[in-house]
Amino acid sequence: MRVDIISAAFPYLMKGLQVTLYIFIIAIIIGFIIGLVVALLRLAPIKPLNWIALIFINAIRGTPFLVQLFFIYFGLNSLPFISFNSTTAGIITVAINAGAYFAEIIRAGIQSIDRGQSEAARSLGLTGFQNMYHIVLPQAFRRMLPTITNQSIISLKDTSLLSVIGIADLTQQGEIQSSATFEAFKIWLIVGIIYFIVIYLLTLIANFLERRFVLR
């Protein structure tokens, strides 16, 4: 009987997991692009660009995730001509939030590469862009992979906060199922295990990539 209730809840939790992964994957890709662009702005030899990047990074790092989420979902949405649904708001928030942290990780990674590398590349006639693309970034990414994995895991966990604006993610489904079944202990235990497994898989993938690339 009890087992039936749990197995009836399971498909809903899986649906929630799908939403969580969907939002996470899109947001982390966008976040990575934001991070890369902001890191390059931060290092550009043009002062105002550095300032813009710094303001963005500090604004995100200096405010709680939930406030960012509410600002984007309720705040921006209340403005004229702006309207997006909760999923979009969730993706934007996770992406921007991760982007700010990625930016600092990527900046540190770029700066950790010996200047001699760029000098050798430029002395061969490579442009600044070619140097970044072929020489600096590939080496920086290899070095940054563990920190990037870490931030991705944090962002994945942050997605559970999206349930407060009504996104039917894994956490939201957990809430619904736990009140529907009166099996809070078991449901939240299962939800926790599902998050754990996903994060564990993420770590495995990262370890694999690291072994594959970092050695070189």
Add this chain to the structure above:
Amino acid sequence: MSIITVKNLKKSFGNLEVLKNINAEIKEREVVCVIGPSGSGKSTFLRCLNRLEEITDGHVIIDGQDITDPKVKINEVRQEVGMVFQQFNLFPHKTVMENITLAPMKVRSSSKDEAGTKALELLDKVGLREKAESYPEQLSGGQKQRVAIARALAMEPKIMLFDEPTSALDPEMVGDVLEVMKQLAKEGMTMVVVTHEMGFAREVGDRVLFMDGGYIMEENVPSELFNNPTHERTKAFLSKVL
């Protein structure tokens, strides 16, 4: 006609004036060695020749192009000026082959085959063909530096700059690298070599510049500069290194 002309070159880092007033002419096929105490500005001088350092004042004319002109296409000039560094600066994430072929493929738009064939020829020349598929970490210091020379030569430059190419090497590796450089000099490459290898300067150099305190204090053919230095500073320096 000179392939390198340096006129009233000055270079400061912040308030520190490192090059005070440098004038030099280097002719095609000439091998010029630059010697002098540490901190005298030798590296900075060399790095101004391909504008790795921003030039504070004066003119540097490379093969007819004034590289202090902001309109000059510096990436094109740099294709003609190879550089070899004390610390090799090979790309650690690329194989020896990839290190050598990258610039010809990306900058000169050579095909992979073309660049690969050329790279193997150059590896033959520096005696390292069997290392084509190795990564830099698998090479000794002397091998790394020979690959770095091959990498620079792959762009078929008209000028080669060397910044203390053997200073980071174990003594037993120095000979191999100098041998490659001698060969290059024999083939008529225009070379500017910052070095502490006085034997090399004497044997291979057509001319030696002695730098001290941001100036070229003295320049002459090696036999004269080493045997009859005129400046006190030159004498003091040579007495320490010879």
